[in-house]
Amino acid sequence: MSIPTPHPFAFDPAYGLTLADLRAIAPPEAPAGFEAFWQKRYLQALAVDPHPELKASDSKHPDWQVLDIVYTSTGGVRIGGWLLLPKDGPVRRGLVVGHGYGGRDQPDFDLPLEETAILFPCFRGLSRSPHPPISANAFFHVLHDIDKPERYVIGGCVEDLWLAVSALLALYPGLDGHIGYSGISFGGGIGALAIPFDERIRRGQLTVPTFGDRKRWLGLPTTGSAAAVQAYQKHHGSVFETLRLYDAACAARRITVPMLAAVALFDPAVAPPCQFAVANALPQSKFNEIFILDAGHFDYPEAARQNAVLLDRLSLFFKAL
Structure with missing residues (x-):
């Protein structure tokens, strides 16, 4: 690892664990009814017509046609974002890209993909x-309806991803069988929960995914969204039974499509043991790859080089769609 020391955190974001320790972490067992819970939600989401609406965006780029998109998700929630289309050449594949808990203020223009319609919801x-009363602040967003397992906001976000796929297919029916998903941090956890239940998503890429191994997630010191939930639990009682239904590692056990997971050895916002619980849950397959980063949610000397290599891997990975 090339992490500079000392770091500014009051805890060790590597948690004293080596790569061998992290690779040995076993994902938790899913609670009873886990699959039925998500399959029911998926079927309900599949019945929603997303009615995607497009208009020219104020954002401009030399290689991409940039469109603003709005579509309808479950509960009538309107989801906004961007759609990138190649200025030259056909659209042969689709990719939905999820964001971290900081949200998103523009598309990622540096994704090295061609002939791809890229949706950034x-x-x-x-x-x-x-969508008031859901908070735009990550530390409050992650708590929205956490006391109501059927209505917890994370489930709605998973449905937003499924409806993003529906929106792409409504716009480009020929993309059926050629849609992937890429998500980082919050978006990585959402992706891990969504992919196993949506056969329309044929490949997935997760970077430093959160929401894995909720028992650890609730117990390890962090600067991320888990800190808000830990504080809530201290004052309001255990939320573990809710969170077990939203465990990205339990869901990842059920993923059958090719996956590329990038996980970090040091991360103050998403504890590495929780990231590796997701990556280790993926089935052993020649089509799956685990990419190791020195750190996540933290600047370090090798960051630019490692992220460039990861982008190259991502490009090759999604070309197979």
Whole structure:
């Protein structure tokens, strides 16, 4: 690892664990009814017509046609975002890209993909998808309806992803069988929960995914969204039974499509043991790859080089769609 020391945190964001320790972490067992819970939600989401609406965006780029998009998700929630289309050449594949808990203020123009329609949705309550009373502040967003397992906001965000796929297919029916998903941090956890239940998503890429191994997630010191939930639990009682239904590692056990997971050895916002619980849950397959980063949610000397290598891997990975 090339992490500079000393770091500014009051705890060790590597948690004293080596790569061998992290690779040995076993994902938790899912609670009873886990699959039925998500399959029911998926079927309900599949019945929603997203009615995608497009208009020219104020954002401009030399290689991409940039469009603003709005579509309808479950509960009538309107989801805003961006759609990038190649200026030259056909559209042969689709990619939905999820954001971190900081939200998103523009598309990622540096994704090295060609002949791809790339949809950047903002999950409900965040950035271009305001939906009061859901807070746009990550530390309050993660708590919205946490005491109501069927209505917890994270489930709605998973449905927003499924409806993003529906929106792409409504616009480009020929993309059926050629849609992937890429998500980082919050978007990585949402992706892990969504992919196993949506056969329309044929490949997935997760970077430093959160929401894995909720028991650890609730117990390890962090600067991320788990800190808000830990504080809530201290004052309001255990939320573990709710969170078990939203465990990204339990869901990842059920993923059958090719996956590329990038996980970090040091991360103050998403504890590495929780990231590796997700990555380790993926089935052993020649089509799956685990990419190791020195750190997540933290600047370090090798960051630019490692992220460039990861982008190259991502490009090759999604070309197979």
